[in-house]
Amino acid sequence: MDYQAVLEEVAAHVRPQIGRGRVAQYIPALASVDEDRFGIALADVDGRVTGVGDWERPFSMQSISKAFSLALVLAEDGEKLWRRVGREPSGNPFNSLVQLEYEHGIPRNPFINAGALVVTDRLHTLTGDASTTMLDFLRAESGNPDLAFDQEVAVSETAHGDRNAALAHFMAGYGNLDNPVPTVLEHYFWQCSIEMSCRDLALAGGFLARHGLRADGSRLLSRSEAKRVNAVMLTCGTYDAAGDFAYRVGLPGKSGVGGGIVAVVPGRCTLCVWSPGLDARGNSVAGVAALDHFTTLTDWSVF
Ligand code: DON
Numbered sequence: 001m002d003y004q005a006v007l008e009e010v011a012a013h014v015r016p017q018i019g020r021g022r023v024a025q026y027i028p029a030l031a032s033v034d035e036d037r038f039g040i041a042l043a044d045v046d047g048r049v050t051g052v053g054d055w056e057r058p059f060s061m062q063s064i065s066k067a068f069s070l071a072l073v074l075a076e077d078g079e080k081l082w083r084r085v086g087r088e089p090s091g092n093p094f095n096s097l098v099q100l101e102y103e104h105g106i107p108r109n110p111f112i113n114a115g116a117l118v119v120t121d122r123l124h125t126l127t128g129d130a131s132t133t134m135l136d137f138l139r140a141e142s143g144n145p146d147l148a149f150d151q152e153v154a155v156s157e158t159a160h161g162d163r164n165a166a167l168a169h170f171m172a173g174y175g176n177l178d179n180p181v182p183t184v185l186e187h188y189f190w191q192c193s194i195e196m197s198c199r200d201l202a203l204a205g206g207f208l209a210r211h212g213l214r215a216d217g218s219r220l221l222s223r224s225e226a227k228r229v230n231a232v233m234l235t236c237g238t239y240d241a242a243g244d245f246a247y248r249v250g251l252p253g254k255s256g257v258g259g260g261i262v263a264v265v266p267g268r269c270t271l272c273v274w275s276p277g278l279d280a281r282g283n284s285v286a287g288v289a290a291l292d293h294f295t296t297l298t299d300w301s302v303f
Contacts, residue, residue, distance in 0.1 A: 018037075021277030024259075024276075039197070069134060085109065118176060120184055141205075238261075250303045259284040
């Protein structure tokens with residue numbers, strides 16, 4: 001398949017949608033991003049990568065980091081995590097507090113903020129430094145040693161992080177955090193702030209298409225664990241729009257409020273699309289449309 005030609009056709013198809021939606025406003029450092037950006041990259045399982053548009057321009061990965069932290073914890077710790085976090089879609093916004101109380105401090109899944117805080121807490125306990133562990137992993141997998149935290153975003157998010165702090169304190173009240181709340185929040189915010197391009201993210205998510213194998217051929221996850229991360233991405237990776245994303249795109253995907261989405265075609269390739277305009281559920285409008293058109297053109301959905 002001529003990936004370049006496919007991505008160009010995808011980009012042409014979604015051009016009218018670029019600039020639609022709203023750039024995330026709740027973190028001031030994200031609100032200043034140019035809403036007319038669009039990039040898409042595809043990395044095949046052999047690590048060949050191609051892209052169009054702004055595919056080499058770094059953006060804030062935000063919640064896409066949650067897919068990597070989940071994989072890193074499962075790699076270190078296996079199935080124990082599931083005692084502390086569920087794996088059902090929440091049907092609620094990513095930052096919702098409401099289910100936590102009647103579900104006794106156990107978040108529905110690792111991709112809503114509450115669940116990601118538990119995963120970060122576990123990663124921190126296992127490694128001694130959750131955010132640096134993730135940064136090192138992303139540098140190795142993307143082959144980009146220049147990847148870095150965006151201090152402005154992390155500081156901005158910390159200053160406007162009352163809701164995440166409420167989630168963390170609430171779970172600590174149920175005994176579902178091992179580390180102090182400020183430590184967990186700090187590592188969660190720094191992970192979210194990492195700046196990456198579509199190129200970097202398509203390469204870094206390659207292990208999910210390679211059934212758990214890292215870029216250097218070593219194994220991060222067993223085949224079964226890789227399948228499970230992909231399954232949770234499919235059912236929960238786009239929050240309360242996961243049903244619609246499965247309906248339209250039909251791939252495991254993880255979005256972030258920076259406007260990026262990573263999607264996986266197991267056995268074939270990992271894609272990353274970026275366009276900052278978000279829909280009401282926090283997913284990139286042009287990004288979802290691009291992946292929708294990609295699977296229509298290639299017939300590469302998992303269904
Ligand atoms: O927790 C937050 O609010 C952000 N750092 C991440 C949110 C996010 O990307 C959710 N996504 N769609």
